Amino acid sequence: MPGGSCLCGGVRYEVNGPLKAMAYCHCVQCRKASGADFATNASVATEDFKLLSGEELLSEFESSPGNFRVFCSGCGSPIMKKITDKPGMIRLRLGCLDFDPGQRPVVQVFVSEKQSWTEIRDDLPQFEKGPPRR
Numbered sequence: 466m467p468g469g470s471c472l473c474g475g476v477r478y479e480v481n482g483p484l485k486a487m488a489y490c491h492c493v494q495c496r497k498a499s500g501a502d503f504a505t506n507a508s509v510a511t512e513d514f515k516l517l518s519g520e521e522l523l524s525e526f527e528s529s530p531g532n533f534r535v536f537c538s539g540c541g542s543p544i545m546k547k548i549t550d551k552p553g554m555i556r557l558r559l560g561c562l563d564f565d566p567g568q569r570p571v572v573q574v575f576v577s578e579k580q581s582w583t584e585i586r587d588d589l590p591q592f593e594k595g596p597p598r599r
Contacts, residue, residue, distance in 0.1 A: 467564035468517065469557075471542035475519040478544070480566075482513025484557065487570045488596075489589070491579035494528050498536075498543050502580040505559040505570060506546070514545075514555060572596055 468479035484507035495504035516523075524538040531549035536542060546556040559566070573585055577593040585591065 467566070469561040469563050471519070471522075471537035471540050471544065471561060473537065473540035473542075475522045475539050476537045476542070476544060477517040477519060479515045479517060480509055480513060480557070481515065482510050484509055484566050484568060487559070487568060488572045488574050489570050490574050491583065492575035493578050495575075496578075496580070498528070498534050499558070499560065502583045504543075506556045507559055508554050509557050510554055511552070514557070
């Protein structure tokens with residue numbers, strides 16, 4: 466099954482369902498959590514995510530009320546974000562994928578918070594904050 470792992474290899478997981486709402490996020494929190502000028506994230510149903518190893522290595526940080534960033538305490542790799550208001554899904558940090566998901570981001574979000582040196586050079590829809598809720 467397709468999956469991912471952290472930098473040290475202690476945390477490994479598989480993804481058994483579709484990735485949804487794949488996005489480049491330029492928000493300050495994603496930038497600081499990833500150490501890069503933007504992060505690539507996608508939603509996955511919790512039932513489609515299976516932790517294979519490293520549960521004891523996972524740590525959580527509540528970056529804002531109800532938003533928990535989950536990372537490997539051994540190497541610091543960001544794994545996912547859990548949102549209290551959305552218990553049936555997680556936001557997976559795609560930098561840790563070990564496979565090509567066969568799809569690409571569909572949107573750029575929080576472009577109002579992007580780094581000044583970051584040049585967006587694609588034609589994806591851009592949103593100052595998040596995309597409109599449907």
